[in-house]
């Protein structure tokens with residue numbers, strides 16, 4: 001993958017020069033590597049727990065709240081959450097603009113909803129991070145931090161024309177879109193970079209997943225320099241959570257100590273639970289280091 005700010009000439013894995021490639025296997029390795037380096041996104045379907053598909057939201061009437069289970073949402077519940085959304089704006093020169101010829105969708109801000117899905121505990125962040133960190137020196141100690149941003153509802157006829165996301169912070173490197181497994185047609189996400197366009201059809205990917213394989217969400221994570229577009233939804237509702245992705249420092253004991261946190265001395269035994277046997281022997285049951 002090409003990485004904003006990182007030179008494509010300095011990949012982390014050792015590169016074999018075409019002139020030195022002796023075998024077909026070497027040529028294939030080069031091809032695979034160059035293809036990988038030039039795909040500026042990572043996408044797929046990720047398994048989640050059934051309870052991860054619930055979203056609580058405010059209807060806009062005082063303190064009334066509802067819950068929707070995107071793992072099993074009847075049309076009526078989808079229409080209700082769509083009605084509770086506000087028209088989604090898009091960013092032009094750091095300003096939010098409403099224009100239904102450019103973006104027709106509903107959105108909720110974080111103050112209006114709570115999603116059960118956690119990109120950390122569900123393993124989704126671990127799935128996307130290696131791809132997004134490719135090109136970073138492994139010793140740089142960088143990690144990806146995902147900050148939930150909005151919930152978007154695209155009913156029939158909704159779309160979002162080609163745009164790049166407005167950077168929200170200096171360390172922002174990209175965006176993550178999570179698509180809930182609701183029945184819909186259309187709403188493909190196209191991603192364009194360096195003259196190439198890719199299409200991620202989350203509706204088809206989710207529908208193709210066997211029921212027996214358990215609940216899942218579709219995801220696409222891409223760098224901030226990628227132009228992307230949501231094609232019109234033809235039927236059903238496409239519901240997404242968007243996240244801003246930041247490059248952050250891997251937490252260290254030194255940084256925690258510098259921030260005033262109490263840090264156990266290195267190598268100290270934290271907790272030990274033991275049991276004395278009849279003959280005076282100590283059997284350690286649990287030891288936390």
Ligand SMILES: O=C(O)CCC(=O)C(=O)O
Pocket residue numbers: 152160165177189228230240242
């Ligand atoms: O909902 C989506 O699929 C993408 C939304 C998007 O591109 C954005 O919010 O900037």
Ligand SMILES: [Fe+2]
Pocket residue numbers: 163164165175228
């Ligand atoms: Fe976007």
